[in-house]
Amino acid sequence: MNPIFILVGPSGVGKSTVQERLLQDRELHLSRAITSTTRAPRPGEIEGVDFYFLTNEAFEGLVKTDGFVEWVETFGRRYGTTKQELEARLTQGPVLMVADIRGARSIKSQYPNTHILFLDAPREALVRRIEERPGTTPEDLERRLKKIDEEKAGAKEADVTLYNPDGELETTVENVRRFISQQLAGSLH
Helix, strand or coil: CCCEEEEECCCCCCHHHHHHHHHCCCCCCCECCCCEECCCCCCCCCECCCEEECCHHHHHHHHHCCCEEEEEEECCEEEEEEHHHHHHHHCCCCEEEECCHHHHHHHHHHCCCEEEEEEECCHHHHHHHHHHCCCCCHHHHHHHHHHHHHHHHHHHHCCEEEECCCCCHHHHHHHHHHHHHHHHHHHCC
16 A cells, blocks of 8 residues: 655644645656545635635535545544545555645555655744735634644654744655655565
8 A cells, every 4th residue: 555644733834835845746646535525715826726616515425435544624624535535546546635634544544654744934924924825814814723732742642743934844854754754665575
């Protein structure tokens, strides 16, 4: 079974940015399981590329039929990875995902060849990044700030913790890449 790598960490830490960079790395051959969500698309997001945008009813139908490998409701919106999507990606090679720690825990319990990578950054950097994110409302900012400490507690369940301080994105991407490369090399033996 191909391995799954899951990036977890607090809002604003750069999980999606790191994921995008690593998915472009041709040597790693990673693919991304596309998450389903009930939230509206942000500017520039594309159905089936960034997310599968579902109605509450469609999402609930998948919940009731055990169609998700993990799902969560956060900030009044639901996010999840369908079993069908993850299984399809795993047939193609290793998968790189972004999830919260509960989702990562759920996936790891079902797919033992899962590695959880916790990304962290100083709180002040997280606050600034969330504030600068397009479409962040004052209410959204307040909810995300309240959740940072809870999200940081997930580090203790991760296989590795890596830091993404301001101005160090290239180093962070390289550190995550190195960890993934080591795991992939180990799985070949």
